[in-house]
Amino acid sequence: DTGVSQDPRHKITKRGQNVTFRCDPISEHNRLYWYRQTLGQGPEFLTYFQNEAQLEKSRLLSDRFSAERPKGSFSTLEIQRTEQGDSAMYLCASSFGPDEQFFGPGTRLTVL
Amino acid sequence: AQTVTQSQPEMSVQEAETVTLSCTYDTSENNYYLFWYKQPPSRQMILVIRQEAYKQQNATENRFSVNFQKAAKSFSLKISDSQLGDTAMYFCAFQGGSEKLVFGKGTKLTVNP
Numbered sequence: 001d002t003g004v005s006q007d008p009r010h011k012i013t014k015r016g017q018n019v020t021f022r023c024d025p026i027s028e029h030n031r032l033y034w035y036r037q038t039l040g041q042g043p044e045f046l047t048y049f050q051n052e053a054q055l056e057k058s059r060l061l062s063d064r065f066s067a068e069r070p071k072g073s074f075s076t077l078e079i080q081r082t083e084q085g086d087s088a089m090y091l092c093a094s095s096f097g098p099d100e101q102f103f104g105p106g107t108r109l110t111v112l
Numbered sequence: 113a114q115t116v117t118q119s120q121p122e123m124s125v126q127e128a129e130t131v132t133l134s135c136t137y138d139t140s141e142n143n144y145y146l147f148w149y150k151q152p153p154s155r156q157m158i159l160v161i162r163q164e165a166y167k168q169q170n171a172t173e174n175r176f177s178v179n180f181q182k183a184a185k186s187f188s189l190k191i192s193d194s195q196l197g198d199t200a201m202y203f204c205a206f207q208g209g210s211e212k213l214v215f216g217k218g219t220k221l222t223v224n225p
Contacts, residue, residue, distance in 0.1 A: 045214070058212075100159050
C-alpha cells in the first residue's frame with residue numbers, strides 16, 4: 001500500500017469554473033477527512049466520512065462545496081463557481097477508526 | 113469550540129542542539145488527544161507524536177518528546193539532537209469527541225548546519 005493519494009496535485013482554473021478533486025485513502029481505512037490549508041495557516045477541517053456516510057461538515061463548507069464517498073472507498077470534493085478565495089491546498093486524510101490520520105500530498109488549487 | 117495556539121511563528125536551532133516548540137489549547141472536554149504533525153517543504157504531513165489526555169506520562173518517540181501539562185492546557189514538543197531533516201513546519205493539533213483535527217497555525221523550524 002502506498003498511502004493516501006490525491007489527484008490532481010495541482011489545478012489552475014478561472015474564476016467561475018467548477019473543479020473536482022479525488023482522494024484515494026489507505027485501503028483498509030474506513031474514515032476519510034478533507035481539510036483546507038491556506039498559506040501560513042494550519043489545515044482547517046472541511047468534512048469527514050465514515051464509510052460512505054458524511055458525518056460532519058464544517059460551516060466553511062459553503063453550498064458551493066460538495067463531497068462524496070459513494071462506495072466507502074475513494075472520495076471526491078467538488079467546488080462549483082470557484083472564487084479567488086478558494087485558492088488553497090486541499091488535503092485529504094484517512095484513518096482506521098478514530099486514530100492517527102494519514103495525510104495525502106494535497107491538491108493545490110489556484111483560481112485566477 | 114476548541115482552539116489551538118502556537119505562539120512561535122518561526123524558530124531556528126543549530127544541528128545537534130535541542131529545541132522546544134510551544135502549544136497551548138482551549139477545550140472544555142476531558143477526554144481528548146493531542147498531536148504534533150510535521151510538514152516538510154513541499155511534502156506531505158506526517159505524525160510526529162501523540163498524547164492521550166488521560167495518560168499522565170509524557171509521550172516520547174526517539175528524539176521527540178512532549179511536555180503535557182493538562183491543567184495548564186499546554187503541550188510542548190522537544191526535539192533533541194536536531195538534524196537537518198527536522199527542518200519543517202510543525203503543527204500542534206487537538207482531537208476531541210469530534211474526530212476532526214483542530215490545528216494551530218504552525219511553527220516553521222529551521223535546523224542550521
